[in-house]
Amino acid sequence: MPDSAAEAAIDRGLVSRALLGNDRRAFENLVRRHQGMVRAQLRRLLRSDHAAADDLAQETFLLAWRKLDQFRGEARFATWLYRIAYSCFLQAIRKRPAATDAASDLDDHDLAAPDRAMDLELDLARAMQALSESEQAVLLHCVQLGLSHEETAYVLAMPLGTVKTHARRGKEKLKSHLAAWEDAPHEERS
């Protein structure tokens, strides 16, 4: 990650401009700087439902605009956005659990395609789906989005100890799911 302290300082400056001068261009700059990772986070959480992820990302930035005066700089601006995005995601899945199940079924169907079963990334995706929702969320934020355990605890509103436990258990489960692949990496399945 490029000099994160400097990035955080730029974000704080933009937030100040957006708040004090009611500067929409400063906020637009913030959106441009962070939309990529927020949308990536939501696409992962929504299992590649890009349209729904983009709707939630838009909702996230509108909420961020409304609540900008509540950003006190205790966390990085990106972490603060991830937290808003995660809470939007939780509200969305509470509203429509059936749609989420349907998306999971589609994913399972895709992953079950026999000619792609040997692909390590698909095996990893399948192994990820075998984890609990909390373990998946913790690994997404800790490993894939590169947040610290403390930042992940802040985003997911979980105690730090729980985050560490989920991260450890999640990795252990992934390791055991992928053990067969590792034992016989060149084995062909038809």
Added chain:
Amino acid sequence: MNHDEDRIDELLRRSFEGPVADDGFAGRVMLAVPGRRRRVAWPTLVGVAAGIAVTWASLATSLSPSLSSQQWFGGGASFVIVGMAGAAVLSLLACWWGLSEGSRQ
């Protein structure tokens, strides 16, 4: 163990697509962003002034401060003093609740 964990981390990072290209997303968000209303200070100031005036008027007519202080220093916990203390505690609780609700939203 650490090596295994590093491999799992590496696999997870490789499977992550990374940031999504903008493709007009920021522009769409900015179209939906509403204008910010400026917060006006005068209703708060008028409210505070009215509160002070009403409290002063009610203390001046119904509860005599000199009587209360005489009773207080005389060692008696009169109805007036207990009532005022109760009202102060309730006000502090309401203030704390308001602040915590405000910071949660």
